[in-house]
Amino acid sequence: MIHRERAWIALTEAVAACRDHLLYAIRNAIQVPEDYFTWADQVLRRTDGYLAADRVVSDALSDRSQRVLDRMSPEQQHRFWWGDSAAGSDAEWQQAERLAAQVLRQFGFDDAVTTAAGADAGVDVVGAAVAAQVKYAMKPVGRPTLQQLMGAAHGRIAVCFARSGYSKEAIGYADRAGIALFRIHLPISVTAVNQFAARMVNGG
Structure with missing residues (x-):
């Protein structure tokens, strides 16, 4: 879970960098280098790939948790959601x-x-x-x-x-x-x- 969070933070920072770089170029009437678009496209592709993988993992974890809950008694389900407190x-x-x-x-x-x-x-x-x-x-x-x-x-x-x-x-x-x-x-x-x-x- 920690690795997934770190990966997500890195990707969002990269996307923000793409945006900031492009806005800086527009505001200052600077021509955007061709390699920028290649780099930005790679970042966006990585982001899409991460999100797709994250959905698969989340769905799998949800299905697994539901199967475990279905085998629990009502008292066990109550304790699962609310805890012993x-x-x-x-x-x-x-x-x-x-x-x-x-x-x-x-x-x-x-x-x-x-x-x-x-x-x-x-x-x-x-x-x-x-x-x-x-x-x-x-x-x-x-x-x-x-x-x-x-x-x-x-x-x-x-x-x-x-x-x-x-x-x-x-x-x-x-x-x-x-x-x-x-x-x-x-x-x-x-x-x-x-x-x-x-x-x-x-x-x-």
Whole structure:
């Protein structure tokens, strides 16, 4: 790989030299020597040859990598793309809950932590002043989920994180009830959906 990069740098420098030499001649009304065109043609041919060879090598490496990936389990593929630091051995919903807790701590809820497995009751992340639900599923969150969250929040600030967004009815309910809605997507994407979430992002 290093040799390919060095070869590419050398070729681009040669092409730039061709251009600069020609521009200098044009600007100064100097006749370009005949051997210049031979030299420039050789450089351009080498460049074309390099690019063609590079495409062949890149395609071969891509095909080989894909064949290796096809033989991997989903967990191995996850670790291949995201590394061990992404907690590839955990379910995605667990990773999403940890990300939500981390985001809430950044918003000022310093004691926000994930709840114990099986202790859901409508809340996945809790703190003294916040209660959050995390739905890392392929369908939008509906109003009943948010109603359950409001009941479980017991007066704390209610926040919901959803992978696939929210239904129109859910957004309307959240705006009336004061629930902050976020979209969440691994590994680190979290975006505000309504005004209450935007205020958290902006420190309001």
